[in-house]
Amino acid sequence: MPSATKLEQFVGFRERVEMLSGENVFACYQCGMCTAGCSFADEMDVLPHQVIRQLQLNNWKVLECNAKWICASCLNCQTRCPKGVDLSKLMEAMRQIYLRQQMDNLELNKYSIDQIRCLPQIALVASFRKKTG
Amino acid sequence: MNNAAYFPGCSLKAEAGDYERSAAAVMEVLGQPLEELERWTCCGTVYSLTDDDLMHQLASVRNLIRAQECGADEIVTLCSMCFNTLKRSKVFIEQDSARLETVNAFMDEEQDYEGGVEVFHLLEILRDQVGFESIEGKVTRPLSGLRVAPYYGCTLLRPREIGIDEPDTPTILQDFIRALWATPVEFAFQAECCGTYQIVDSPEMVLEKSHRILNSAMRAGADVLVTSCPLCMHNLRLCYEELRSSLPEKRELSIIYLTQLAAIAFEVETGELPTSMAKLVEGLPTSMELVP
């Protein structure tokens, strides 16, 4: 995990996330439908509905969750949320807060040329866009 | 088809060559040959989900401009991810004239994008412009008895605003399979995520997600699984390779592109088929045998 020192000084955290995502976190009434339908919830340290709750509470520490990198923007949550919240955009906003401070989450130089050759370019380009700034 | 330009995207020119070859052959038969967009570039593969960032929309908009330049009013894609990215970008940019103006001012080397180029996935063209009845009429080798699982994945269906069918209860692939005389086999995980680009740094997680999908399709009794996404194809086939050794003999699942299924039924170029699929095809009656 990248260091959170820069993030600790973060004021107006919730507003920043809302601005980046265009979502209103207070629309959420914590029904948990997003988590129920998320294919990736079992891999997340903070569950999708809990991420929103922490955003409502303006708790910047939620930024440190692995959920934002695990979320694959599958949009199950977005199509099922009774309140029309798009969680995938909130997850992207949290990723962007890292990426815009040059805190990438993908180290391709660890990979050998042969390993990279076995990966489809569509997956590589998507990973660059989701995990590097 | 109206004046449509075919947008291949990167995968179709690399590991998904079989998808392109079979689609081209199928569209020839249907009298609407694919005409490739000139000077297309990568769409970016995933749609940018931030509201303040227009930079990540440029790749898509550039392709919309290419279509405009050649007088095409539609872009048709085979890859589900390209479809999703191009269409969402188009909607985002056209929603707000200020965005369109900013993007046009920034790309001063290009002609202005005027809006209005439509983005379709091939399946929509088959349903809405060609019609599944016409497809049925072109079948020379009915796929009777073949049990086919329709796998949608995410990007064809979600978000609802741009999806080609109801996100939770889609039927378009089942109807397509029926038009080829095969039997659609619905299964629980047909619209769940295969794990997508996470294959780059979390392969274990992706294999687990793909495993659930394959298991669910096989338990429902499918012999074949069709997809429209080159990345789903990569992940599912990789997972299947791992799974195969643990399967009982004769229990196989052939994972192919939806246009390969149609190419088999039309008896045209299918691209390379998995061995298990080739075996299934051998068991089907040919057009000669159908003549009374």
Ligand code: SF4
């Ligand atoms: S489904 Fe919507 S309203 Fe319910 S917890 Fe998730 S974000 Fe909140």
Ligand code: SF4
């Ligand atoms: S978009 Fe992210 S949070 Fe929502 S269901 Fe998919 S993986 Fe889970």
